[in-house]
Amino acid sequence: TVTRIGVIGTGVMGADHARLLTEAVSGARVGGVFDVDGSRARGVAAASGGARVFADPYALIVDDGIDAVLIASSDATHEDYVLACVAAGKPVLCEKPLAPTVEACARIVEAETEHGSRLITVGFMRRFDPGYTGMRALLTGGEIGAPLLMHNVHRNPAAVPGLPSSALIANSAVHELDIVRWLFEEEIVEVAVHTPRPSGQAGGTQDPQLLVLTTESGVLADVEIFVNARYGYEVRCELVGETGTVTVDAPPPTSLRRGGLHARALPGDWRPRFAEAYRLELQDWIDGAAGGASAWDGFAATFVAHACVAALASGERHAVNLPPAPALYRR
């Protein structure tokens, strides 16, 4: 049996997801498509083997021909669509962030909790990246001893000039906030943000930033987030344990000798870097394997992100007082 997916939002991410569901995922097809830009929706529908185009996203969500929903529309619309999916009792995969505010995330968690079973997955695709899963396997296999430190680097070549400085945390570093929680299976309890002079290429944004996160057990994770790094897209980390370290750097399979250099190419954006992660995330979701992030994880990531934004503003260390997770989400 093939799961029929309704895709809401067919920009870069939504179109990519639709393509993967059509071409590279077993047991799924795109059943319906909605986008505020109808012609964009029609293009993706055509490329997805003739999926229906919906004029109303809520009609898509409740349609009998749609078994599950993938939300890749703008962040501000996530809440309404996710809540509609929960009301319809349909599984939903929502791109990160779950919602832009802690309050919106809390309403989503509350709705799912009242529903009583898990329907929501948040698209923190790094949980499926072979680099990150390989690192976690080495950690849990005892290969480096108990964890102490983690160094993270997260760079994009260019951002919109004048991007709010908080967006570096809420939209980019939020991936590391989720990965730290996932990797150590514990919460972040304190955050601080250090700021170098901003890059002259950042148009006034405080870019880069250095986040310092502390977990319940005292693991320290620093995160360089730099969205105007110019030279390319790169996500790397090193996890330091009591007896060794693991580095995730994901080199491409080829290297080139030319013009006085021995080089490996870096991707231009996140899609080549995480192509396999997206595919595995979607396959896991279609398989109902529940390997993805929950609504609670989405809430927690946004909650910690907001603490980081406060720490950025104050220059001080901020405690993160995450409420206890509802029973629905306890491991």
Add this chain to the structure above:
Amino acid sequence: TVTRIGVIGTGVMGADHARLLTEAVSGARVGGVFDVDGSRARGVAAASGGARVFADPYALIVDDGIDAVLIASSDATHEDYVLACVAAGKPVLCEKPLAPTVEACARIVEAETEHGSRLITVGFMRRFDPGYTGMRALLTGGEIGAPLLMHNVHRNPAAVPGLPSSALIANSAVHELDIVRWLFEEEIVEVAVHTPRPSGQAGGTQDPQLLVLTTESGVLADVEIFVNARYGYEVRCELVGETGTVTVDAPPPTSLRRGGLHARALPGDWRPRFAEAYRLELQDWIDGAAGGASAWDGFAATFVAHACVAALASGERHAVNLPPAPALYRR
């Protein structure tokens, strides 16, 4: 619509293919299974979502519930099954080698030629490996100038003691024979084999061997084939052009610092190394995209392999006089 695949042979390779078709390929499912070991067939059928188990491979091939056939049985059986598929007019993906002898390969090519359209794909999966396809893109993109040399290393940790020395060529280096033809889009016209003293761990087999291949335009490709390398599985190559070189080495996404070493893990066999290649090969086949090796490619690989075996025996350079390709296979 979902393509229903009949899998003949459910050993390591066949079971892996069945798993990929079930779990990781879009638009396919395993419809039927045959193996000389019935219980092995039943196990794979069960893991493939309840596929039918056939007692007779020829019955599987002609069954109306089977749209296409995947052959992963022992090499000696390939010819009969492939010919039956051609007779039944069904697409067939046959594991490499197409057949063990030049004569058998010729009979298959003749049958397909008489059939008049292409039904046969040979499982030279490296044509789908991101390392090799990346190298080819760099070559055809002009990044290294015209090709001159190619150095290949192909190592397995261990082989059956007393393996015939010719098997290193026919079963292992045959991958490089295919890749050289695919990469340069021309034929191999001369071969030589150099032999160091054999490893004391090889039980009498001439292992390793160094093949030297020359193509029509004069590109030279050397191939170290070493099936008792002990330390791990590794396939690497460097392509040397007039202005630069490309190396395929496919490092894993993590590295480990421990015990005085900074290390990347090497796989224990070919499956992790080529997991993505196998998935992409199957998806391409299911999609009918015809990116795979043809029966003629299978014939040519076996033809060149036999010339290499003769060169191994004689110690001399051997010309390779491949007949012209039938029109069906011309690019």
Add this chain to the structure above:
Amino acid sequence: TVTRIGVIGTGVMGADHARLLTEAVSGARVGGVFDVDGSRARGVAAASGGARVFADPYALIVDDGIDAVLIASSDATHEDYVLACVAAGKPVLCEKPLAPTVEACARIVEAETEHGSRLITVGFMRRFDPGYTGMRALLTGGEIGAPLLMHNVHRNPAAVPGLPSSALIANSAVHELDIVRWLFEEEIVEVAVHTPRPSGQAGGTQDPQLLVLTTESGVLADVEIFVNARYGYEVRCELVGETGTVTVDAPPPTSLRRGGLHARALPGDWRPRFAEAYRLELQDWIDGAAGGASAWDGFAATFVAHACVAALASGERHAVNLPPAPALYRR
């Protein structure tokens, strides 16, 4: 003409320096040796081609047969010996730290300032390491744009159990404090120290630590100092500029494939890692090329180290109010 060096302190560092002066530096020889352990002094003197052994370090300093002095004795003795060298008007290379306290360093600076010309070099050998000098050349050559961030990792395999937590800063991270000043040619104006839970292998020491340093122009440098990293000795850094980054990691010239790993060996301590730096430092000193750190640099490193120790104790950011450099040291 050959410069005759008096070596005070012939422990691990002093013996190494004596060996380099004898075997690998042009224009120098060891003229005299002192150590509190006379037999150790005699051994080094013999290995240095028959240098004289002095019973009194001050006699060595003033001896007519000694042209210049190298001090590698215990940190607490540095001040007296350096002051004696200044009084004698003899060039002196003093191992880092110049002295353990800010006050002692200030007295040394004052003595040299009164003397009126530069006699003192401090052994911050990283200034001569081909990795660090290569990084600086790339930075000053404009290859990565203006600097923004620097990430440093400094790991030793094991330290004495119960080592004071401040020693990680004063004895180890002090190298990075100097390198940051040297690389950016400006002062550190603020410091903070973050602390993960200490390693269970550290015997109560706060190990590792994460220092965050800010320079006058706003460059941010973080330093992981970890003296019980177990797996080996490693010093690495990445310098992040507005358009690119430089990494110093100094891989050894060989790699090994064995036992399922492709690995490069890591050194067991700092000596192999910085062997070339020590040789070049000594040659520069013998040549009178003045490429080394000055007494003022030694003062500044200790001054910043003390601010870091205070920040470690308080958990707060600390301003670093370095007094202005005397004219003798201005660039």
Add this chain to the structure above:
Amino acid sequence: TVTRIGVIGTGVMGADHARLLTEAVSGARVGGVFDVDGSRARGVAAASGGARVFADPYALIVDDGIDAVLIASSDATHEDYVLACVAAGKPVLCEKPLAPTVEACARIVEAETEHGSRLITVGFMRRFDPGYTGMRALLTGGEIGAPLLMHNVHRNPAAVPGLPSSALIANSAVHELDIVRWLFEEEIVEVAVHTPRPSGQAGGTQDPQLLVLTTESGVLADVEIFVNARYGYEVRCELVGETGTVTVDAPPPTSLRRGGLHARALPGDWRPRFAEAYRLELQDWIDGAAGGASAWDGFAATFVAHACVAALASGERHAVNLPPAPALYRR
């Protein structure tokens, strides 16, 4: 005591050697200089601390103020100068090749044998390269088991157009011929040369070439020699043993992320690559440590090179029947 070196030939290599002797080697200075170009000689003499300039190389050789002689003049002049050094009983370091013909090398060996003790060192500096010595230590330490194969790559960016094809062997690959003998401590007994179509950038020279060498015990070493590789200078090798392999690639200590690439720089010629080897070679020679190649090694390298040139011409395998080494050179 300081050894006074007479330098004959002050082109690129001779000037570099003079600089190292003056600035970076302990116990040596340049005492005299000769070059056919007097002004070039005067420049090097001045840079060497005021060495004497000789108008006659034979006068330099016999001068009482010269303790040992370094020959870096054109290959054709080596024989006469080396023989004069032997006649004068003075140690001599002669750049490779010892002499261009087997006969000339034989005359030198005969003269030294008649002299009765070793005076001649041949400048095969790779024997001192930390990469090669590290590889040999791993081999002799049993880290990779018994050796079977060795793959060598030797590339220069550009050569004189129309360079004789034999020069690739006699002047460049001769380094690998020496290294193979040194590493395995046995002779090369058979050679073959394979030729791809030449690079369009080589001006008619057969460039690149692939040499295949077999040693007495059956180790096989292939050598790609390519003197118009354009992209940079590179010397690499992998030694394959029964249980593992060692690679020498000598990456520089820094890497650069910029413009979509993560890259390490490759040198433009051999001097940066082997700077440390040259320094260690000279220090070893000055110390009289006898770690360098002997006249017999120089004879053997030229002897094998000539067999390779014959194999290049014939396209056949050629046996190498090296005469037995005189007693003076036996290990």
